[in-house]
Amino acid sequence: MNLRRDVFQAIADPTRRAILLLVASQSMTAGAIAANFDTARPTVSKHLQILTECELLEQEQSGREIYYHLNPKKIKEIADFIEPFRKMWDDRFNALETIMKKYKSTK
Amino acid sequence: MAQKTTIHAEDGKQELMVTREFDLPLELLFRAYVEPDIVEQWMGTKVLKLDNKNHGSYHFETTDPMGNKHGFHGTIHEFLPNRKITRTFEMENTPFDVQLEFLEFEKLTDDTSKLNMHIVYRSVKLRDQMLQLPFAQGINMAHNRLQEICKKISPLK
Numbered sequence: 736m737n738l739r740r741d742v743f744q745a746i747a748d749p750t751r752r753a754i755l756l757l758v759a760s761q762s763m764t765a766g767a768i769a770a771n772f773d774t775a776r777p778t779v780s781k782h783l784q785i786l787t788e789c790e791l792l793e794q795e796q797s798g799r800e801i802y803y804h805l806n807p808k809k810i811k812e813i814a815d816f817i818e819p820f821r822k823m824w825d826d827r828f829n830a831l832e833t834i835m836k837k838y839k840s841t842k
Numbered sequence: 843m844a845q846k847t848t849i850h851a852e853d854g855k856q857e858l859m860v861t862r863e864f865d866l867p868l869e870l871l872f873r874a875y876v877e878p879d880i881v882e883q884w885m886g887t888k889v890l891k892l893d894n895k896n897h898g899s900y901h902f903e904t905t906d907p908m909g910n911k912h913g914f915h916g917t918i919h920e921f922l923p924n925r926k927i928t929r930t931f932e933m934e935n936t937p938f939d940v941q942l943e944f945l946e947f948e949k950l951t952d953d954t955s956k957l958n959m960h961i962v963y964r965s966v967k968l969r970d971q972m973l974q975l976p977f978a979q980g981i982n983m984a985h986n987r988l989q990e991i992c993k994k995i996s997p998l999k
Contacts, residue, residue, distance in 0.1 A: 817849055
């Protein structure tokens, strides 16, 4: 586990978001991904490395080529990142509701 | 099951909206924000000061399981009973800047009500940090304390 890099850091970069969008529709090799950017190939490789490290991308060996594809589980984690915040408020409000119902019944 | 509490946070905006419908008459919902001993129960916090009026203020303090005290406070800008509270919120001894909160209370039926909490942050970055805070902490301390308090509450006060 690399604590230095989390998924939110990974998606903070526009190039990395563009890479995720690219491979969302189909698995692609590093070369095919790099062909979509003006950026130097090593830079794209670095982005791929970061995305792989934080498990947003998964590698798959096919013959001599390595294909990159999305890790749906991790993507869902991003989609759900607001959930703990929502849950925190939901719990608070549930407590409020429970407590106030007692005031109601004692009236 | 439909979620009772919803969060609306648009990308790239420095604000968010927390909306909740309650199985409570409007007056009871509002009371939960006004009476210090009730606030203490559901917020899981100690109320050091709660001066609910225009130009009023509040000061709360929570103690985490380690015994550390965390204070938070704000100014109550506008106070309209059963309708609206406009206030600031600031956590003490943190790098987070103050936030502005608009709480609007609405009657739905005689037994149900709704709260809209519109929070405005200093920057998009700060809003996103605050949104991620509970996520980052994994288990939120306030949340834990809240659960403890809920368990402690006896059936009747």
